[in-house]
Amino acid sequence: MAEIDHIVIGCATLEQGARYVEELLGVKPVKGGQHTGLGTHNMLLGLGSGCYLEIIAADPDQPEPAQPRLFDLDEAGMKTMLEAEPRLVAYVASTPALDAVVARLGPSHSGEIRAMTRGNFAWRMAFPPQRTDMDNLIPPLIQWDSDKVHKHVKDSGWRLAALEAEHPETQALHTALAARGLGDVVKIRQSPHSRLIAHLRHKDGREATLTSA
Template identity: 75%
Template sequence: MAEIDHIVIGARTLEEGARYVEEILGVKPSKGGAHAGVGTHNMLLGMGANCYLEVIAPDPGQPEPPHSRPFDLDDASLRTALEAEPRLIAYVASTPALEAVVARLGPSQAGDMIEMSRGNLSWRMAFPPQRQDMDNLIPPLIQWNGERAAKHIKDSGWRLAALEAEHPDAASLRSSLTVRGLGDAVKVRQSPHPRLIVHLRHRDGREVTLTSA
């Protein structure tokens, strides 16, 4: 059974992304680090022991990566959108059986597994092939080797209350999420335009909704 591991805010720069999160949620994300060879770096906001918010942006300290950056960050239309303002762009789901899921779905649907690490954290991920992710509504899958990153991030008091996905082909999206163990984790609705919707709730009662479009 998979579950939501983190939500992803895309930004032109980390500084812009951090400022956006602070304006929306009232707390600044903490320093993350670079994804060596991927061409990105991030900042993180804790949302409990099993979930967090990631701000991700192209890393000017790295050379251009050999492959496209994740979450369509190299897509011209998304780059244009992020010049105006950071925004919700994706989410990532964790599974305790990544290898089995990838073997069952095959690389054409699940993508290839890649090993990643930073400091004391290490993990494996499988990104759906580009244009197979239904506009980032089918999430990459992650399996942490040992403790999850969320346990090491200062708690902001915010929690993920609900996650929704809208798409013209809701049936196919729902099926793709179900075979990944996410049938109960994401509410899927029919809509003319693809959209990811995240509902956050603070322990003091505040609520915020983020959307990808």
């Protein structure tokens, strides 16, 4: 069974993303670090013991990576949108059996497993190939190989209350999520356009919404 590991906000620069999150949620994200070789760096905001919010941007201190940056950050349309304003771009689901899930789905659906590190943290991820990820509504799968980063991010008081996905092909999306153990985790709605929506709720009752469009 998979579960939501973190949600991802893309931005043109980390400074821009940090301001956006602080203005929206009233909490400063903390420094994450570099994804060496991937051309990105991040900041984090704790959403409780099992989930966090990641703010990610191209890292100007790294050379251009050999492969496109994660979460479509190099695509022209995405870059234009993020220059205007940070936005929710994706979510990531964790599984304790990454190899088994990828073997069952096949690399054409799940993507190849890639080993990644940031500082003392290590993990492996499988990204659905672009064009089959239904506009980032099918999440990458992650399995932590070492201590989870969640334990080291200060709790912000915010929680991920619900995650929704809108897409023209609801049955195909439901089938893909169910195959990853996420059939009951994400609420799916029919819409002519793709959109990811994250509803956050603070322990004091405040609510906020993040969207990809």
